[in-house]
Amino acid sequence: MPTDELPAEDEQLAEPASTRRVSAWNWRRMEQARFQQYVSEALEALPATFRDRLENVEIVVEPWPDAQTLRKAGVSHPNGLLGFYHGIPQTRRTHQYGLVLPDKISLYVYPILLRCSSTEEVREMVRHVLYHEIAHHFGIDDDHLHEIGAY
Numbered sequence: 001m002p003t004d005e006l007p008a009e010d011e012q013l014a015e016p017a018s019t020r021r022v023s024a025w026n027w028r029r030m031e032q033a034r035f036q037q038y039v040s041e042a043l044e045a046l047p048a049t050f051r052d053r054l055e056n057v058e059i060v061v062e063p064w065p066d067a068q069t070l071r072k073a074g075v076s077h078p079n080g081l082l083g084f085y086h087g088i089p090q091t092r093r094t095h096q097y098g099l100v101l102p103d104k105i106s107l108y109v110y111p112i113l114l115r116c117s118s119t120e121e122v123r124e125m126v127r128h129v130l131y132h133e134i135a136h137h138f139g140i141d142d143d144h145l146h147e148i149g150a151y
Contacts, residue, residue, distance in 0.1 A: 034119070035061055035109060035126065042127040050134065057087070057137060058102040059130070063109050079114055083107045083129040091139025105133040 065081045075081045087103025107129055116122045
């Protein structure tokens with residue numbers, strides 16, 4: 001298959017998730033355009049009450065988390081971080097908050113691909129990780145996400 005073609009929706013990724021190695025082939029197989037499409041679909045499916053309140057937030061797709069982000073997240077291995085919210089949650093902003101660079105939500109492609117064995121699993125994982133990071137933007141921490149059964 002040429003590298004610029006997207007795989008069929010029901011095609012399995014190269015190997016079972018438990019044995020898969022991250023490679024450029026996996027990334028080409030998924031294709032950045034399709035991954036970004038899954039992000040867009042998840043955003044469109046977000047209830048309007050939340051979507052309309054995503055102010056000054058950039059959502060980016062990156063191959064891996066960088067060392068600084070891993071330190072901030074308290075994660076030792078890049079495979080362990082699927083996404084990260086870089087910013088000040090809305091609940092912690094004061095009246096002085098303004099004229100700042102956008103907050104950023106990063107989704108990390110390779111760690112997500114490592115956990116998935118089909119394109120449908122990737123789509124669902126992208127949605128889950130994106131919503132998790134959006135929750136952080138709204139001031140919901142991991143403990144509260146556990147309490148409400150978001151995991």
